[in-house]
Amino acid sequence: MLLAGAGAALLTLTAACGGSSGGGGSVEGSKIVLSVQNALVPQFKKYAAAYEKEFPKRKISVQSLPDDSTQYVQQLVTQRLGGKVPDVLMNVDYAANQLANGNITMDLGPWLKEGKGGLKGEDFLPQFLGQYRPVEDPDEITGLPVSADSTTLFYNKDLFQKAGVTEYPKPDWTWDDLYRVANKIKKGSGDKFAALAPPLGIGDQNSVYNPVINAYGGSVYDPKTKKSGIGQPKAIEAWKMLLGAYGTSAPKYAADQGSLPKFENGQTAMAFSVRAVVPAMKQSLKGDWDTQTMPKINGKSTVGGGSYGLSIGKTSKNKEGAWAFLAWFYKNDGGMKLAQATGQVVPPTQQGLDHGTWRALPAPPKNEDAFATAAKDAYLLPALPAKAQKALSDSVKKAVQQVEIEHRSVTSAFQDAEKTVNQALQSR
Template sequence: MTSRPHRVRRPTAVAAALAVIPLFAACGSSDTAGASNEVEGSTVVLTTITSLEPQFKEYADAYMKEFPDRTVEVRSTTDDGAEYAQQLATARLSEDLPDVFFNVDFLADTLAKNNVTLDLAPGIEEGKLGDLAMDDFLPQFVAQYRPLADPEQVTGLPVSADSVGLYYNKSLFEQAGVTEYPEADWTWEDMYRVAEEIQSKSDGAVTGLAAPLADGSAQIVYGPVIQAYGGYVYDAETGKSGIGQPEAVEAWTTLLEPYGTASGEYTTTGDDPTLQFSSGNIAMAIASRGAVPQTQLALTDADWDVQVLPTIDGSSTAGGGSYGLSIAQTSENQDAAWAFLAWFYDTDAGMKIAQEVGGVIPPTEDGISNGTWKDGEPPPASIEIFGESARTAVLLTQMPGASASVMAEATKKATQEVLLEGRDVAEAFQEAEETVNAAIAKETK
């Protein structure tokens, strides 16, 4: 069977339930370097986004319980991109950055370029992470924190090896009289075919598949599909984006098919909880490992599970990405910051707690294979597929400076134009490509 999907004639009504890190703009200045101090009796200021504050407070409490003479003060900032960027800019200019702070893959290059983040590679080589060496981490996730201008540096460490999978509600399959559940060898054509069968047999009462692309900005979804069709999001050698090239247009066409074009409802946002897998009305949806806790709380009476994403032309379409932790160049508490990171990334210390309270999949081969993240009570019974997906995931493409944020907005705009205005797919995304390449050119002057 070919893996090129046919058009789903009965449109779906929803967007995918994707648990992804918010898209933040970037900023910074060119000042450099801070000092270090003693660990005992020190205070480390750790800033994270609002949505992660509760779990980081638990990490801090556990650390201070183990080391009573050390203090970790957790502060939270908004999840709004513009506000977050402004806060970083103001703090950097006033040399008032926190000692340890939230970083994210697409933001890492800008922070490094503007001398906000400390190069962690020398410290790791010196043993400041305890027994952990650079080779213990999954290299593709560490690579997201290697600056484009100096890939020998590492300006952040991933907290979790995040990847996406295919969620499916067995109870809704049974309600529709469909017994063909997702398998590891499914293609996208299989997924679309079964989704259409579910909607048809349920007379539209059940949505077969949440539309794969919420608003066009989730590169964790579209990046692997573009690559599977032979295209590229960004080529570092040429310094160009290819989101409007023929292979990418074929990918966008595939991704937008479930929305329908002639009739029915659709949405260009995934914010409405009634339009997500956890609502109990969606038979299948593409979502990250981070959606498991929410789904467990919401679908208490349903039989649901997860599977690896279907393939296209034999290629995996699982996406991945990460948020991480960095140390500020201007920190006057770098020894204390290193001590916290050494504890946090220890499999038997911080990482153990992170797996329990944060749903973290440790970004190390040992953590994926032997961690406690997959030991909880089902559902999902097949949670270990997220470890497999993490090993093979196509990660977010590292792009110069703020051009990743420009891409997010450009692809979102193109998606909405196609869905809401009926614009030609190729025309919309070729224009998006021009916008992104202009931003890249500006960043690389």
């Protein structure tokens, strides 16, 4: 249900031919191949058609890339070794550091600072743009976010009413409020449906546990010390609160993703998710449902999220043509207008949040402000080196399973998880 790492869709743009040997290239007459994951091919064909209609001398053909994230990264690495890095490629938050270290992505910072083609770095929400700042070179910017994917609380009013509960989520809700109302729904429903989808899912929801740990005063990863703190006292408090949902306000832990209750199928009254799922949800979920901002802890927001973005290949021979496409794509009346019309995209700019056309789309949900507020408040996981990122994901899931299945103590399970992540950070 929740967009894990927000990396569900991956795309690449590849130059077919042309461009100068110096890497500049020309804009008019450029021929660009747009390669996207299979799920995105139909939508990006629309972007390509719109771009060609506005600029008849520029051509784009749409091709597909593997849907699997590992295969996607490996293909880019292979292209780099073969001297065929795409002109424009899709980046994604968890892979941005790896792609930068592999000399696959170009530093866009100088052109963003210049405002080349009307595209300025200062226009983007800083925390989302920050996901494309390499750990080793934080002054660089190697990608531009496409959507400000931020977690919100979805709720089904029909299921609330079936349980005899009319206390709907409010902006000032705390996690205590969330659990309290979930318990009311559980009791009133007679367990005919779930009150709350498990906040940690199967243990893989970093866009939930990262901001929650931060709100408690801890950290999943501190880029200054280059260490993880998932086993420290503040983090342990957060884990206990999140794990406490299993078997009480949410169903018991299950290692099978498919067995979890799904909000879009009307199986749970509340769940955390992002704007990207709304179009599919409208098709599958009938009735009265809406969204609200995430509950708070100690007065702090617990909004998380992630993004995928667009980058330019470092060795591209047509950087000018690639930049021209990006400049068009991020214009409010260009590609971003088409992207918003899908209902999946929340613009990653302040202007887009306040005045974007996505706000005028038909309900549900009615509370569009929840997405805008979430994007502004989102606390995103700092980039970790590739090995450590995988170690974090695997270690957290393992620790959750140890607590819920093997009944190990929260403290010992996550202290061991922290050691594993820090070993990975040291060995990179």
